[in-house]
Amino acid sequence: MxxxxxxxxxxxxxxxxxxxxxxxxxxxxxxxxxxxxxxxxxxxxxxxxxxxxxxxxxxxxxxxxxxxxxxxxxxxxxxxxxxxxxxxxxxxxxxxxxxxxxxxxxxxxxxxxxxxxxxxxxxxxxxxxxxxxxxxxxxxxxxxxxxxxxxxxxxxxxxxxxxxxxxxxxxxxLEPELLTRYETLRAAKGGVGAASLKGHMCSACRMELPAQRIEELLAGPDIGVCPVCRRLLVTTVVEDDS
Ligand SMILES: [Zn+2]
Missing domain, CATH: 1.10.287.1490 (Helix Hairpins)
Known part of the structure; x- marks a missing residue:
């Protein structure tokens, strides 16, 4: 993985x-x-x-x-x-x-x-x-x-x-630095520190992200940050929005 x-x-x-x-x-x-x-x-x-x-x-x-x-x-x-x-x-x-x-x-x-x-x-x-x-x-x-x-x-x-x-x-x-970021976010944000893209949505905050932001995220590192909820956003795993 x-x-x-x-x-x-x-x-x-x-x-x-x-x-x-x-x-x-x-x-x-x-x-x-x-x-x-x-x-x-x-x-x-x-x-x-x-x-x-x-x-x-x-x-x-x-x-x-x-x-x-x-x-x-x-x-x-x-x-x-x-x-x-x-x-x-x-x-x-x-x-x-x-x-x-x-x-x-x-x-x-x-x-x-x-x-x-x-x-x-x-x-x-x-x-x-x-x-x-x-x-x-x-x-x-x-x-x-x-x-x-x-x-x-x-x-x-x-x-x-x-x-x-x-x-x-x-x-x-996990790389230690990533783990620390995840743990901090998880503690601060109701147990959810990481999300994935679900169609055009962040799977955690369920906000529809503008197409341009999606493009930027996909062009960026594998793990970015949701521009809305600031959780870690994994961009290599895109789920169906069904
Ligand atoms: Zn989000």
Missing amino acids: DQGQTLLSLQETDLAIIRTEKRLEELPVKKSILATRQKMRDVEALKAKVGELASGFSRAMSRNEDETAQIAEKFDTEQAKVMSGDITNPKEIQHITREMDALRRRKEKLEMEDLDLMERAEKAAGQVAKVDTALKQLAEQEATLTTQFRTEGGEIKTELEALNKKRTANAAE
Whole structure:
């Protein structure tokens, strides 16, 4: 290949590299992975909330149990006093009986509360189980997607490696000064530093060049400069304007 052809090949390869990198970046499976991970974080947060709720219920249940035990003990003590026959003062007996009634009522109330708490705790445990199942499913989904990403991404990376090899070979063939000019223009002009003539047009800026300019370019060096966009213009490769 002559310098002009090599330059155009390098340009084409550079654009292919950009397209391929974009394809890798925008792989649909990548978006799916990110979405799945977000969902996992949401469900983890939900799990923490539901777990807190469940442990709140179990703490309340054990407080309830403690109090129930204390009441039973007190009740037994009071009952033992009455049964012992030591207390003969009717007022005192009346007082103890009232006390025992109050303890019984409190015990009944605690029992009701305990049933209610049990029901709520069961519900919360059910929710925890549901959330765990959801998390497990999401983790499986994430693993499948990651495998898919490795396969698809791996294919694109292989393509990229081949393109980069081609780029290195093309760049090595170019005269250093020409390569530097190309790189500078490429950086300054949206990734396109070299163009060819397409009929009467510059293939990069797509401006129709006056016939006289075309003549001058064709009479000049193999690689000139587009009078409109100032990119390197290869004049030995004239494409059809179809
Ligand atoms: Zn141009």
